[in-house]
Amino acid sequence: MLKKGAKFGSFAELEPLLEKFAEQQCVPYGIYCSLKVEKFFENSGHQLPPALKYQSFTYACKHYGSRREKGLGIRPNQSSFKMKCPSRIRVCADLDCNKLEITCITAEHNHICDPDLAPLYPEGRQLTSSEAESVMNLVNMEVQPALLQSIVRTSTQKFTTLQDLRNLSRRMTKGNDKASSTNTNASDVQRMLEELEDMKKNDPNSKLCIAEKEGKILYIFWASSQMQADYKQYPEVVGMDNTYNDNNSKMPLGIFMCHDRNGHGKVVAYILLRSEKKEILHEAFSEFSACYSRK
Numbered sequence: 001m002l003k004k005g006a007k008f009g010s011f012a013e014l015e016p017l018l019e020k021f022a023e024q025q026c027v028p029y030g031i032y033c034s035l036k037v038e039k040f041f042e043n044s045g046h047q048l049p050p051a052l053k054y055q056s057f058t059y060a061c062k063h064y065g066s067r068r069e070k071g072l073g074i075r076p077n078q079s080s081f082k083m084k085c086p087s088r089i090r091v092c093a094d095l096d097c098n099k100l101e102i103t104c105i106t107a108e109h110n111h112i113c114d115p116d117l118a119p120l121y122p123e124g125r126q127l128t129s130s131e132a133e134s135v136m137n138l139v140n141m142e143v144q145p146a147l148l149q150s151i152v153r154t155s156t157q158k159f160t161t162l163q164d165l166r167n168l169s170r171r172m173t174k175g176n177d178k179a180s181s182t183n184t185n186a187s188d189v190q191r192m193l194e195e196l197e198d199m200k201k202n203d204p205n206s207k208l209c210i211a212e213k214e215g216k217i218l219y220i221f222w223a224s225s226q227m228q229a230d231y232k233q234y235p236e237v238v239g240m241d242n243t244y245n246d247n248n249s250k251m252p253l254g255i256f257m258c259h260d261r262n263g264h265g266k267v268v269a270y271i272l273l274r275s276e277k278k279e280i281l282h283e284a285f286s287e288f289s290a291c292y293s294r295k
Contacts, residue, residue, distance in 0.1 A: 002089065007099040010051035014100055018059050018089065025087065026113045028062040028123040037093075049098050060088035062121065063111055085110050125160050127152075127168065135165065136172050196222060207269075207291045211283060218280055221287045223269040231268040231292055234258045238268065242276070252276055256288055268292075 002021055008014040022029035034057035037048040048055060058064075063085035090104035118124055127135065131152075138148050145162055152160045193210070200208045205225040211218040223231075231238070237259060242252045256269040269291065271284050 002102060002105060004102055004105055007094060007097070007101045009099055010049075011053035011100065012051065014091070021089070022059075025061070025107070025109070026115045026118045027087075027109070027111075028118075028121050029059055030062060032058045032060050032064065032088075034058070040093075046095060048093055048095075052093055052098070052100055054091070054093070054100070056090075056092040058088050058090050061085045061109060062123075063109070064088055083111060119159055122164075125158050125164055127156065127158065127160070131156055132168055132172065135168060139165075139169050193220075196220070199224075209287055209291075211287070216274065217272075218274050219284050219287070220272040221269065221284070221291070222271070223291055227266075227268045228292070230260075230266040231258055234260050234266065235292070242273075254284060 002017050018029070031054075035055045037050060037052055037055055040055035041047050062081050063083045064087065065082050066084055067080040067082040086106050087109045088104070088106055089102060091100050092103050093099070094101045134155075135148070135152060138151065143151070145165065148165060149160060149162055152158070152165070196208055199222075200206055203225050205228070207221065207223040207228070209219075209221040211221075235258065238256055239258075240254055240256050242254050252273045252275070254271040254273055255267055256271070257265045258268050259265055269288055271287070273280055273284060
């Protein structure tokens with residue numbers, strides 16, 4: 001039971017009671033002003049049981065708090081649910097017994113709480129993953145928005161708005177594009193590595209180095225036997241320049257070059273970099289130095 005002074009051995013024990021409380025209030029609630037046990041340990045050095053999840057938090061009505069007035073006024077007509085509603089439950093960890101304790105509970109609201117209004121909140125209109133997939137199938141079939149809205153409302157009994165459907169379509173499309181891009185990037189890197197391995201077989205004296213850390217490629221260094229010969233002939237001045245956006249992985253491509261007697265540039269090595277961080281560049285130059293070190 002939720003009452004001031006009630007204690008709970010874990011957040012999992014408390015959570016269903018909070019959800020039931022919110023359902024009885026006929027308005028969505030959320031967690032505000034929270035401090036997780038990991039962050040509390042960093043700040044204080046006091047270790048709380050992980051099962052508590054939070055050292056403290058406020059479980060408050062969606063209309064809790066005041067509207068933020070910060071900003072430059074560029075978007076002056078933005079709506080907000082904030083209306084200084086006092087309804088909240090404050091929970092803090094009792095450091096003596098390592099349990100979550102309700103320190104304050106206020107059930108009064110300064111607005112109407114009607115069961116008929118609860119489904120109209122964004123939380124009540126949210127579709128499940130299976131419902132969202134069904135909607136996207138209809139979107140791909142180019143069903144008209146008004147008809148789509150009617151189908152969704154009839155099948156899910158949720159008061160989904162046209163804006164909800166537009167937001168869902170953008171979200172799902174963006175997620176699919178990102179997943180496709182990730183798979184494409186991974187396959188492109190794999191094909192490149194296979195191609196470099198083939199080049200290494202065809203040119204046994206070439207230098208190929210693939211540096212990895214925690215399963216991620218830091219850099220790929222490549223110098224063919226002809227590049228090495230050009231460097232040995234013109235080792236006096238070597239420069240490096242990077243090119244960008246030449247590959248789907250967005251990895252900068254570093255090009256080491258020397259110049260012959262006629263001032264013509266000759267590539268003496270390529271290196272594909274994870275990023276241009278100082279430590280990665282240092283390793284890249286070390287790799288070049290090791291490849292062309294004079295004995």
